[in-house]
Amino acid sequence: TESATFLQAKGSGSSPGESGSIGQRLSRVEPRRGQRKGQESSSSQGSQTKLLRQLLSLGPGASLNEVQEVIKTQLERWDDQPKLATVVLKALATEGWPEVAQHVLRIMRAAGVGVNEFHVGCAVNSCQKGGKWQLAAHVLQEMCERQAFPDKYGYNACLSSCEKGGGWQMAMVLIQLMPRKRVAPTHISYGAVISACEKQGEWLLALRLLRNMPEQTLAADVINFAAAISACEKGGQWQSAISLLLEDMPTGDVAPNSICYGAAITACERAGRWEHALSLLSLMLPNRLVPNGRQVGSAANALRSGSGRDSAFSLLQAFRQIWMQQPSQSESLSSALRHVNPPPLDAKGNAEIQVLRIGSGVVALLKPAGMRSEGALRKLSLHCRSAGGFVKDNNNNDTQFTLVSRLDRGTSGVMPVSLGAEGSAATNWLQAQFAGRLVSKEYVALCQGPSLGACGTKGEVTTPLLQVDDLEGQTFRTEISSLGQESTTSYEVVARYLSPKQQAAGSELMLLRVQPRTGRRHQIRVHLASIGRPLVGDGDYGDGAASAVSCPRLFLHCRRVGLQDLGLNDFVVEAPLPPELEEVLATLARAE
Structure with missing residues (x-):
């Protein structure tokens, strides 16, 4: 059974936000008694730098025994100088290696080395990069059980991990737990939890959190309001978004920024409230905020749906005059x-x-x-x-x-x-x-599956799409979800081919002309896969290497884009199908 003696850290250690290079941070560490400062500083820096090199060379998947073999000679020094352990854990947090950081804490406890709130904060912070909120929460719980209580930095790091990883329920638990553990929540704490709720469409909880902040003697700031307005936008609550912007923020003496206006405008766009979207745009300029292209485009899309394409372009041209006043090359x-x-x-x-x-x-x-x-x-x-x-x-x-x-x-x-x-x-x-949505885009795609009908057959896919983060915190997949954004893809069957590898009765290959009406990531690929016609060569959403025909790549090509350039001239560009895709089609036999 692991045993550990925890020492109270009274002003020792460094916060997880401490800046500077590894060498600079080590040079600030106080020497042990009985040794000259210069001699000890140089010795500490050299040994710690070597230790860090060895530790990082193990990689993020290092085992407990491998980590122990590297750090065991430094444990006594860490007990005397906790900052040295903080520097190592801080480096692991920067790399985003939570498992290795957790190994370090376990080894420290087993060896009787004092673990303080700064060590815990760094270990939890290491979970942020990958959004590994379960591991972050486990570290917090384990430290509390061993009487090494996390401070606000540790809790905030865990809340941030929950926000990035989709752990909104755990974030709600932690924000309520903090006062009981005598850790006062901060604006950062509330911002992370409100954002976690916003990403999951929990707009009611986001509003409740915002209005509970005064109970913790905190006045909501512009970041907290922006997250809450965005939660209302994603929840389809355009009236609540406008109320926060135009009533609650002035009451709290908080000046809205461009992000707040943008979220409220998008909420109006999604509800088709183009009059309100235009009103919000008109309020930005008197407040010395110049609407950007995305904000004006959002209002223009609502206007296009309600009043037509010409009205939408007229709005864009009005703001074009404002943008053109800025220096440009x-x-x-x-x-x-x-x-x-x-x-x-x-x-x-x-x-x-x-x-x-x-x-x-x-x-x-x-x-x-x-x-x-x-x-x-x-x-x-x-x-x-x-x-x-x-x-x-x-x-x-x-x-x-x-x-x-x-x-x-x-x-x-x-x-x-x-x-x-x-x-x-x-x-x-x-x-x-x-x-x-004033840009015309046309793709050529080859899909496989049951027939979509004769050449000339047209169809549309309108299921909402949600971007999902991987363990490294980078968006890499898109899924069909009721929590997702409105998405529309139109297609037309251009040609039909017999499948060289008959995988199921009625299965064939179809060359499609595809027009995405919205611009979501991986939209065409996910939409066609969702109706049982994945693209040839799509290893993420289709059969990949098991496609019905041999193809050296994903069979998806943007053939044509049409828009207006800054001089208001039509700008239409086409690109023929690449040779490697033409060669694939040349090997196929027509189905009709």
Whole structure:
């Protein structure tokens, strides 16, 4: 049975928020009595740096015995100087290695080394990166049972893990437990719990938490209000969102920021309340807040649904005049790009990225399959810089490109990019069109499954989609869920093919023309898979390698994009089907 003697930490240790490099933090550690400061500091720093290298070399899946073998020679020093253990645990938190941090705490307890609230805080903080709220809660519970009571940093780290990992019920338990453990909740505590409820559509709980804050002698701040308004937006409570913005915030003497207005506008968009959305937009400018492209586009989408496409574009053009008053280098960058030589070829003689067309404030790239959208943008930036194609902004910095729409790594095709930084007129103009659903996009996809009907058959999938985080805190899957966002995908059967691998009676291959009416991540792939027609080559939502036909990649290509550039000119770009996908179709026999 493990046994441990816990020492009370009275002002010793460092908070989980302590800054500086590992070497800098170690250099501030006090020397042990009887030794010279310089000598001990150098010795401590050297031994701790070596220990950290050894510990990190084990990897995040290191076993308890492996960790013990590395740290056992330092345990006596850690007992005398708790800050040294804090530095190690802080490093593990930065890496996001909660299992290793928990091993360190267990070894410390078993060896009789004092564990204080800072050690616990760091261990819990290590769970945040991956949203491993169950492990964070377990560490808190274990420390409480052993009388090493966590402080506000430990609780807040656990609450943050719950928020990121979807553990809203545990977050609710912890926020109520904190006062009983004589730990006063902070604005950060409430912000994390309200956000956790917001992500799960628990808008009533979010409002209750916001209004319970005065009981803890806390006045809700703008971050707490923003999270609560967003919870109302996701819960379809547009009236409550407006009430918080226009009544509760002024009563609490809290000035709304752009995020608060944006969430309330989106709530009105989802409810089709375009008049209210426009009213909120009109309130931003007098409060010295310039609506961004997404906010204007959100209102424009509501207006488009209620009054038509022309009215929506009229709204965008009104704000275009406001955005154009800001300094911009987009026209200079457009001109410079036209004189830049094409990007270099890869080992197979193909250009990694291609510039298909350049317009006012926008450039259309041909993104190949297997490359992330961010990677394509980075390659374009590097090529322009090396070719002297950049122009300088007013601060003598290179004018930036900004992604306004993304293609999945496995998807090829047309990808429009803004010729301007975030917040520029070019970026706002394009973002407004995408948010307002005023951009036409057409994909070519090959799916498999039961027949959808004869060529020319049209259909639509309208199930809501929810993004789900993986254990590393990165969105990697999209699921059908009633908690998700409104999503619409239209399709038309272009061609039908016999399946070379007859997997089920009536199964065939269908070439579709697909038009996503909304822009959710993995939307086409998830929607078609949800109706039993997964895309060929889709290893995430389909059969992957077990597809009915051999395909070297995901069969999804963005063939056409149409929008307006910053000069109000039609900007329509097309990209033919890549050769590797044409070759797949050439091997198939028509079904009719």
